[in-house]
Amino acid sequence: MLSSLRTKVRSQLGDGLRSIGQSLGWRSGAPIVLSACLVSATVTVGTAALVWQARDRAETEAGYQLRGLAQVMGDQVDRWFQSVQLLQQIVVQHAETVQMDSVGAVKERGSSEPWHLKLKEWSSFFPDIAVLFIIDSEGNVVNNSAKWPFGPMNLAERDYFAEVRRRNDIPYYVGRPVIDKITGKWMVFISRRLASATGDFIGCVTVGVTISNLEAFYQDVKIDDRMAIALFRRDGVLLARYPQHESALGVVNASSEGVFRRFSTSSLVTSRMKSLIDGEDRYITAKISSRFPLVVSVSRSSDAVLAPWKHEAAQMIAVAAVMDLCVAIATALSLRRIRARDRLANAESYLARHDALTGLANRLNFNEFMTRQITRHKIDGGDAMLLLLDLDRFKEVNDTLGHGVGDQLLQAVATRLGKMLSSDIFLARLGGDEFAFVTGSERHQDVGALASLILQTLSEPFSVASNEIVVEASIGVVFISQCDGDAETILRRADLALYAAKDSGKNNFKSYCPEMEQGLRFRRELEVELRHALTRGELELAFQPLLHLSSGQISGCEALIRWKHPVRGYIPPSEFIPVAEETGLIGTIGEWVLKTACKAAVSWPPHIKVAVNLSPIQFRTRDIVSEVRAAIAESEIAADRIELEITESALIDDSKLTEVALFELRSLGVSIVLDDFGTGYSSLNYLRKYPFQKIKIDRSFVGEIETSQDCLTIVEITLLLAKRLDLLITAEGVETVEQLNLLKALGCTQAQGYLISRPLSAACILDFVRTQSGNAQAA
Template sequence: MRTYLSSYLSKLFAGDLAAFGGPATDEAVAGYIRAEQISLVLGYSLGIMLANACNATVLVIALWYSSNRNYALIWAAAVVCGALSIGLKARLSRRITKPQFVSRQAMHRLVRNALVLGTAWAVVPVAFFAEASNGGQLVITCLCSGMLAGGAFAFATIPVAAVAFTAPIFVGTAICLGRNGDFVYLLVAILVVAYGFVLLRGVFAHSFEFTKRTIAQLEAERRVRRDPLTQLPNRFAFNESLEAALNRLARSGEEFAVFLLDLDRFKDVNDKFGHPAGDEFLIQAAARLQRCARETDTVARIGGDEFALIVTNLAKVEDALEIAERFIGAFGEPFLIERCEIAGATSVGIVLAPRDGNTPHELLKNADLALYRAKTAGPGTVRFFEVSDDKSARDRRALQRDLEKAVGRDELFLVYQPFFDIRENRVTGFEALLRWQHPVRGVISPAEFIPIAEETGLIHPIGEWVVRRACSTLSNWPSDLRVAVNFSAAQFHNTSILQTIVQALAQARVAPSRLEIEITESMLISKYGPASSILNSLLELGVTVALDDFGTGFSSLTYLLKLPYTRIKIDQSFIRDMLTRPDSAAVVKSIIGLAQDLHIGVVAEGVETTEQLECLRQTSCDEVQGYLIGRPVSADRIFALLDQNRQWTTPAA
């Protein structure tokens, strides 16, 4: 019984709303809610503490000619010093990255501090009211009422802290007013108590709503961060963990390693036994990786048969090799799939931070190069990143030299892939896609040369060429069509990009609303600070902005609130599996519902079958894009595609 009571009180004073009839949560969710609650309180703390200091000063002035002046001075000095100390500590805490989990003990300290501060203000009416002048009594009543309101506001999401702060002030105020003997003061006391109950009722109502909203947001973010097949963190969650590891490295020097693992025989399993067997192979492989990983390590599925790990607290390189060999050994036993024993193997590429990079892009790029060398060496091989011995690195340098001349040689060209409005059954615009016709290697994918352009600064002249060519082509299209151009974070490092866009629109004589800028979530938290200000300037001009590859970036859902997006594009990885994976379908529906609530349009990428199209139609998706609608075409084939569109009632492959 004593243990149960102790646990109940611990939850109660940790802000658990279940004690008041609110939603019940497990400790992991409760810790996340506490983190959000304390973050809000810290945001108000400096202002509230300054108000405390000002109010204490006003009280001293009001009691300057009373017999309690010296006691008031001592009390005020204590309150001012305490308030300023708490406010400054809160300000420093706000500069630290907000934690994802806050313990009960941290909330207990907050409630205790609220009680101490409330008790300090409860002393005022009890100790000073009787000896004060009529004006002083009025000031005391007003100050106590103001502190009640301020406390309820500051702790609006934490009822137990609001009660701890306001209850002593309520009691002190009611005592001093009630014992005065004056009927008018008795009425005021009754009003103060009634006022307090109304405040606390509002606090409970607000905190219940806040908690429900936070739980819903957490569940939505968890769905987006979880791979529906293996239940491991997905690329989105892995990128966040990688950012967190780099932040720890910068703060405390904690080194770590990134492993990329590729299942060497996954394609054979898929081809021989079918996709269900391939899925089971992935599930079992994920389970083995989790068993081999330490509690502090992060295991994620970031691609079809590609897994990634963040291995922390490495004392030496040999430790990373030992862990990698443990993963290799986990695949020594055959996999039992559909009553057949299937041999499995994995190759591992390793990078060490900060030796091999200090940004997510560098680490993942170099880990991929190491993995390529491991796969080339044969199944079950481990390779560390080595620039000097890597043929891929030499190929990239040669490609860079050719890319420097590509614009001048007119080797770059654009193709256009249509957007299709499901409701109106018509093409509403095209996405401009960059291609490179290399004189020797043929057409090179932008996934291969864009990273090189970003690293070398070539992205700026290439990006300017893309914008001007897309706007020029757009000027020949019907006025109800738009063109979307992809922008990377590196392009916003050059502030002249804004002038380039304005000039391109003016020279082509097209309305800014017909140009759409597609950006990724990772751009918003990149090292290129001017991005947000430039985008806001473009929005003021009338250009629209779309958030591309939604669900695969670095950031959380809160990035939807950073800019007034016109559209979000659901990544094709979710669309591909939504008919066979209930969790993928749930993610797609959640994103569409969220976008509708925020009044943002939705484009589904990678639509390849009529079944996918009909499913998206039923979930009220706005637009689709993919091979079912049309493959990327050159500018001279746009009008032929539009003529075909006029004959469509539903799109055909």
Template structure:
């Protein structure tokens, strides 16, 4: 008995210590089976009503009516399905406190009435059957309480006492040995049921706590799975879920939903120059600013790499412009890392819902199209989606489909632009230029079809054909004239590139040192180690390599020592300014002198005026190329020029 009292004291302390949310969960267990409560209420009310009616005692009748009334109220309360009122954590806790008071009042009142009814029956009736009905009904109710109400043990134990102890009093006052023995049994029954209730409560409480811990852990894992590890903002999965939720909640009023697709400008330069740790710090800093500014009312996510997205409500396109400008300003603020100020810019593509789409897929596609157009316009730009962008994509898809069989249909052909010595009279080399005349679209600019070929992977097959055709054509030229072929990034790092080159040289009979392969600085920026390995492999075949468009990259001078180039092509942007800009003259002169010291030849491309040519002669450039001397031409015209015809006249024509 002392052990039971000790456990009751511990119960009071532990019950006060449990969290309100756990208490609410335990309280919900009281309503888990409303059917059993209703059945018990109906049967108990029915039996007490029968006993009262048969006995004819007015006290029993009044008590039976009170039992029926309370039973009805409890059945109504059980049928309210209180779980619906507890949908949110804030309402759940307040509901629990209120509902526990209601349930306790009804339960204790009902059990006290049943116990009182049993006592009155024992005192005011001599009918053994009626007494048996009253006692068994009350004891049966008390037994059921131990299991049904174990989630809130004080309610269960209080009902057990309120129902059973009045019976004990009624049996004892009769002073009949058998009834007094039954009273002792009921007392023992109460003690046993208390123990059962406490044990059941312990099991329920432990299961509830374990369940909540698992739920909290699952919730934590779900949150982690939807958060970008590096920046802490939402990742692509969470972004998609939240975006779709915001779209569903978008009403029919004046509010619009704006999606800003953000791409960081010059981010690769940061990674290449200062390392990935600096790049990571920059991404984290940008994400933190965006989240601070827009995270409270909108959605901020990192979609991968250096791409972010921001979703927020706007009233008009003007407000979207203002927020876009704010995003660009936030991104442009320097991020300090390891004593350096890291700076990037941002290009933005903007789509508005519902005008630009009502579903997530359409809006994301349209924002991406707008971002593509913004990046085409230069750094630090933002563009709204326009339906014409879809036409561009449709044309790109059609051209990609047409390209699949273009090589077999013979739609590709080569043009050649000669490269001259400084006199402009002798051809040193010819640059190979790929042209495409499609059966549906006619002549298509290389600026349009080359990116498509790179995207769909056909550039390798087409590029291999260009190398073979260029070698075959150049083999008919004089032995001192070389041929130059441009390589795409995908071609350069293709594992079978050396095999393709050797095969083309063997099939054509062209000497290896008469083939030059040109790459641009942008190609080298994408993967320096892979590019260096590829160029070394090409040079080991005695094939020459040329750095094209020199001066348009980010770290041009470093390439001259890192990569094994034999020729340097000075970008046309410097040549164009030779007549007006002394700075361009100084830069070109410096590059030529530096290249000479490093054992490289120099070619100035984009020569269009006689004044530019004269200036280049003064700088002692090795070779020149441009419309002043010759336009791109078919192989047959190159042969005519090499045969000794008027070079300038042929070129200008």
């Protein structure tokens, strides 16, 4: 189709040019005709390039979509199988506790009604799991979570039993899908090996899940009718799929195994191939689980992916045909009037309106464009949307890798943004690491999707001068209809929204609202006053005691900063700490808190520790190790009485500088505490990688521990994890006796909250400790 249309266009173009030459009386018009043909050829070649770029863009966008969904589904499968492992681990640990460690013990003790009740209780915590079995060494089901009493059942021929009995090198095995004998439904069973102290096979713990549950979840997340989501074993056996395809369930597909083997466990690769299940030509992304022998594939038919491109290509070719004719006519009429002076003027105009580094429109070009948009809005009400983007922590790239690498990174960012954005979006670089996007009002409803797509596009690592650089960005959004001023007013309000996006955690976007003006004024006032707060003695420390649950004694106090403003009264830390972090004042304030807390704690009984919170900014901008060492020397406090609390946000950059600082601090003798565990990224890798001695469970879980089974389960699992890793546990936000007793029964180490004491001044803390100690001795 494309080839025949191009041929027709060239034929019509040649006839038109010859007619024009004859009508003008050109006896020797070959040079002019040749120039016109060259221009026409350029249009044709350019159109062809744009057509294939559009195809690449369609395939790239499909790849982004499929990889994003495959990543989400792969993570969901990992979490689901982790829950299965956790359930099996609970059963195995209980079996070890009751000494069910032989073939006879499995048959005798495992077949009791109490064991049935335990299995039923444990499986109830995992609603997606249909049944939980204990199977003896001969394949007989000795107990289950579904029914009591139950008839004899032998599963020796099932692969999920035979494989764990035959092989002692695998802890668990995912079986092929089978039709359940009782329900008649397709199910998948996962078995974990039970072994004696000598490693002999004595049975297995098997979990069953109904395939329809997995497929129902896939149905909920499916984007359109031409998309398919499937779950395979690594050897190619299909476990579940939506849309359903029962004839393929449990079938070993050698081609699938070969395809999956091409990818590493961390790959997210999109390929075009014929579907191994329904035979349809598809774009397929496979997510290989790094922890389980499983593969999640997300695919979309090639017809659905390329349909918008085909429509766009037809439009571009039609436009190119018209342009070719127009170019030919314009060239014939005006070629003699083109002068070198005009070409030079055009070049100068381009350079004056485009950024020399990236080739994008510059601030002058942006202002002119915005002025036109404002005029159009005033005349016909047409609206436009401005997205202002700023790279987060770009200064660190210049400081650590040099300005040359920083310039190359800006060029790479501009190139990637230009490829990602559609042609109707105006893109400019305003200076430094700041970019602006302007698009029409028809995208009002898509502001979230567009901003998210931009952030996702930039999140892919950049390879610059042999350096792999990960970029994050913040975006502020404003509409022309929200502003009555000029381009600078619109830009200032977009900057306010950008400021709010950075203030809320960065790597996200915020839309402008009038309240931001007031918030900015308040923040600027707060910044000025905060700079004088230390010198004026307005900052104070309060100390909240930590109760050791087994002894009933106060074992430590957390230092909490307070700002007693002479006019505003007490200002919460949640308002002034972010200002301090952004302005860099947190370093000076943090050093004051550390030294003041240590000096106060010297007068306490020697068994009471002092806990001090550290900001992530202090690790990046201060020599925190030297500051802690100086505080110890000045106060003459024992290092092992100091606890330094950090949140997960200090660790997410995986900075080598942070890692080195934590180990140096630990070598001084101080304790390192992970604060607010469970509310942020909660990577278990942190507990393995960094030298923590304690975890603090966030108050959001403790507050609902009596009423929410989910919160109770999270606290129980966290306590079990801490016990295995030999870590202490402090529960924050304890406010009732019932919460305290439950935490004590679960084995929690310390409790902190209003039930024990509100934060006290340094003058009152000693009296409270003495009173609490006397009460504990009397009890």
